Amino acid sequence: MTKKFEEFPTWKEMPVGLVVFAPPVNGPNPHYKTGTFRTLRPVTDPAKCNKDGLCWLYCPDSCRSSDAETLFAVNLDYCKGCGVCAEVCPTKAISMINELEFKE
Amino acid sequence: MKRVGLSGNYAVAYAAKMADVDVIAAYPITPQTTIVEKLSEFVANGELEAEYINVESEHSALSACVGASLTGARVFTATSSQGLAYMHEVLFMASGLRTPIVMANVNRALSAPLNIWNDHSDAMAERDAGWIQLWTTSAQEAFDATLEAFKIAEEVLLPVMVNLDGFILSHTYEPVILPDESLVKEFVPSKPMVNRVSPKFAYSIGVVGPPEIYYEMKYQVVDAIENSRKKIKEVNKEFCSRFGREYRFVDAYMMEDAEYALVTMGALTGTARAVANGLRKEGERVGVVSIRCFRPFPKEDIVSILEDAKGVGVMDRALTPGGPSNPLFAEIATALYDITRRPLLQSFVAGLGGRDVTADDFKAMFGLVKDVVKEGRPRPCVYVGLRE
Numbered sequence: 001m002t003k004k005f006e007e008f009p010t011w012k013e014m015p016v017g018l019v020v021f022a023p024p025v026n027g028p029n030p031h032y033k034t035g036t037f038r039t040l041r042p043v044t045d046p047a048k049c050n051k052d053g054l055c056w057l058y059c060p061d062s063c064r065s066s067d068a069e070t071l072f073a074v075n076l077d078y079c080k081g082c083g084v085c086a087e088v089c090p091t092k093a094i095s096m097i098n099e100l101e102f103k104e
Numbered sequence: 105m106k107r108v109g110l111s112g113n114y115a116v117a118y119a120a121k122m123a124d125v126d127v128i129a130a131y132p133i134t135p136q137t138t139i140v141e142k143l144s145e146f147v148a149n150g151e152l153e154a155e156y157i158n159v160e161s162e163h164s165a166l167s168a169c170v171g172a173s174l175t176g177a178r179v180f181t182a183t184s185s186q187g188l189a190y191m192h193e194v195l196f197m198a199s200g201l202r203t204p205i206v207m208a209n210v211n212r213a214l215s216a217p218l219n220i221w222n223d224h225s226d227a228m229a230e231r232d233a234g235w236i237q238l239w240t241t242s243a244q245e246a247f248d249a250t251l252e253a254f255k256i257a258e259e260v261l262l263p264v265m266v267n268l269d270g271f272i273l274s275h276t277y278e279p280v281i282l283p284d285e286s287l288v289k290e291f292v293p294s295k296p297m298v299n300r301v302s303p304k305f306a307y308s309i310g311v312v313g314p315p316e317i318y319y320e321m322k323y324q325v326v327d328a329i330e331n332s333r334k335k336i337k338e339v340n341k342e343f344c345s346r347f348g349r350e351y352r353f354v355d356a357y358m359m360e361d362a363e364y365a366l367v368t369m370g371a372l373t374g375t376a377r378a379v380a381n382g383l384r385k386e387g388e389r390v391g392v393v394s395i396r397c398f399r400p401f402p403k404e405d406i407v408s409i410l411e412d413a414k415g416v417g418v419m420d421r422a423l424t425p426g427g428p429s430n431p432l433f434a435e436i437a438t439a440l441y442d443i444t445r446r447p448l449l450q451s452f453v454a455g456l457g458g459r460d461v462t463a464d465d466f467k468a469m470f471g472l473v474k475d476v477v478k479e480g481r482p483r484p485c486v487y488v489g490l491r492e
Contacts, residue, residue, distance in 0.1 A: 011320035
């Protein structure tokens with residue numbers, strides 16, 4: 001993820017006037033993953049989830065899938081563990097689990 | 105084409121109008137005020153279709169200009185002295201973001217003590233801001249330089265500051281030849297510039313440049329202003345072919361065989377030339393060198409014009425307290441450092457805060473340059489007209 005100094009563009013390769021183009025994808029920036037400082041991970045209990053999608057709707061980083069079949073799967077490359085999804089869930093299906101309890 | 109009586113400020117306002125600017129954001133300050141006053145009149149009368157943004161400060165004025173310029177608009181502002189100083193941090197953003205803003209700076213002394221009169225301390229304090237700086241010596245030159253500025257700025261994507269001396273030029277009425285608007289439009293056509301804040305694209309502007317990025321970005325400005333020399337030369341040439349007035353980076357007056365010369369900037373050049381004329385009649389081989397383009401600095405022209413002179417006086421109208429020399433002298437000395445046979449340089453300071461510099465003062469300066477050549481070494485900086 002971290003670029004080596006030699007990999008940065010030369011002054012000729014850089015865009016004029018500090019203009020930075022968005023990456024040409026419809027979604028999160030694949031070059032800039034921001035979930036590294038997360039301490040709590042949201043985990044959904046399938047037995048409690050009523051698939052209302054509030055977690056997907058409220059996620060401030062849009063890092064939840066809109067697919068109800070995956071229980072609105074979290075993209076852990078971007079989730080910061082803020083806990084908004086757990087807070088808004090009406091059935092309390094989402095628990096925030098300490099990252100140290102996960103192997104990966 | 106018509107010949108009209110205009111003040112230096114009105115000449116600049118007419119140039120901005122004829123260049124059909126899209127956005128004007130400015131805050132009034134003496135002696136600049138009548139430029140934006142006239143432009144607001146043009147907008148109010150429907151003679152100029154432009155967005156005229158009234159702002160609460162010069163800092164906001166230039167900030168608004170940067171934003172407007174990023175949308176691809178042709179942008180103009182004007183200021184003086186404290187106003188330019190208040191724009192200081194935004195000046196560097198304008199060049200770093202490569203916004204082709206044109207600004208008239210009506211030169212005025214910096215406070216304290218409060219002083220509304222003319223010297224060059226405002227512009228000299230901003231010489232490292234990455235702006236192209238043009239200097240003018242008449243209302244006609246102010247008009248012409250403003251027109252050229254739009255073309256230069258938009259070609260090289262750098263902001264251009266057109267300097268004219270407060271009151272001496274800004275409020276003095278002179279005959280000015282105004283070209284037909286159609287000819288001006290051919291010279292500076294409204295071309296669609298890139299809209300860098302279009303919602304059609306996802307861009308980030310004004311981002312953080314960490315240590316891995318900042319250096320390269322700043323070098324882009326260095327490269328752009330170095331390359332602007334070529335473009336300025338081309339614009340001067342095209343201006344001459346269309347309007348018949350020829351401009352160079354440096355105006356050399358009677359320098360072909362000159363032994364002694366005085367380097368000046370701005371409106372006092374006229375007095376220096378008149379004095380040089382008189383001295384020539386007395387058999388003195390004197391000339392006057394006036395810098396029209398201060399940034400990029402015309403090092404090569406300075407070398408070729410001055411290398412054969414015996415003595416050169418440099419007249420600064422700004423101070424560098426505690427420095428080894430004052431700003432213009434430092435530039436001239438640096439330009440001549442690399443050549444083996446160089447003229448003896450004498451530093452002068454004159455005309456601070458609007459103090460008159462008379463023909464007798466210029467005569468004395470020429471005389472002193474001749475004296476120090478005889479003595480073989482320059483004297484410490486001479487503060488012309490200072491009560492001691």
